Amino acid sequence: GQNIDQPTEMTATEGAIVQINCTYQTSGFNGLFWYQQHAGEAPTFLSYNVLDGLEEKGRFSSFLSRSKGYSYLLLKELQMKDSASYLCACMDSNYQLIWGAGTKLIIKP
Amino acid sequence: SAVISQKPSRDICQRGTSLTIQCQVDSQVTMMFWYRQQPGQSLTLIATANQGSEATYESGFVIDKFPISRPNLTFSTLTVSNLSPEDSSIYLCSATTGGDAQPQHFGDGTRLSIL
Numbered sequence: 200g201q202n203i204d205q206p207t208e209m210t211a212t213e214g215a216i217v218q219i220n221c222t223y224q225t226s227g228f229n230g231l232f233w234y235q236q237h238a239g240e241a242p243t244f245l246s247y248n249v250l251d252g253l254e255e256k257g258r259f260s261s262f263l264s265r266s267k268g269y270s271y272l273l274l275k276e277l278q279m280k281d282s283a284s285y286l287c288a289c290m291d292s293n294y295q296l297i298w299g300a301g302t303k304l305i306i307k308p
Numbered sequence: 309s310a311v312i313s314q315k316p317s318r319d320i321c322q323r324g325t326s327l328t329i330q331c332q333v334d335s336q337v338t339m340m341f342w343y344r345q346q347p348g349q350s351l352t353l354i355a356t357a358n359q360g361s362e363a364t365y366e367s368g369f370v371i372d373k374f375p376i377s378r379p380n381l382t383f384s385t386l387t388v389s390n391l392s393p394e395d396s397s398i399y400l401c402s403a404t405t406g407g408d409a410q411p412q413h414f415g416d417g418t419r420l421s422i423l
Binding site: 242286299 | 353
């Protein structure tokens with residue numbers, strides 16, 4: 200079957216670094232997406248990885264290991280506005296997105 | 309990226325009635341999707357809206373309950389029929405532009421409550 204696993208909730212301190220992990224098993228693989236979703240709002244696209252390695256975008260970086268079925272989202276210099284849910288989603292062989300349950304990130308001052 | 313306008317943003321409906329949600333994209337897109345999201349949970353795909361043909365529904369979702377239209381490449385509607393309290397949820401429209409493996413971009417969602 201298809202499955203995406205990510206932690207339910209994480210807590211971090213303002214100014215620190217946090218890593219949100221995601222493991223996946225899908226029927227085929229056409230890339231992995233990370234989305235940010237603030238409470239009461241729609242998800243917004245953060246990053247896309249299809250090849251192994253690290254993609255950096257400012258304070259956010261995303262890593263992929265296809266052989267391990269593993270990805271992480273790294274957030275640096277955390278700000279209070281980073282408090283949100285972070286959704287991991289894999290695109291399967293039919294180009295459908297398989298969504299994880301999301302990780303709620305709580306930032307404390 | 310495409311800008312997606314979804315309306316209404318919220319509604320409160322009576323049991324047994326129907327609500328139609330509209331999704332307008334500011335550019336032609338290849339694929340449009342409809343999701344449901346319960347509070348604190350992840351996204352559940354209802355169906356893929358196909359231009360000029362019947363939508364492709366996911367397991368557990370049927371056309372009689374969730375009729376979908378997509379008359380052109382920039383517009384789609386989702387109707388939630390015969391509303392019951394279990395239909396209280398957030399409904400989201402998304403779309404992709406360009407070729408395969410492109411990110412989906414979302415409308416702001418419709419928050420539906422049933423009395």
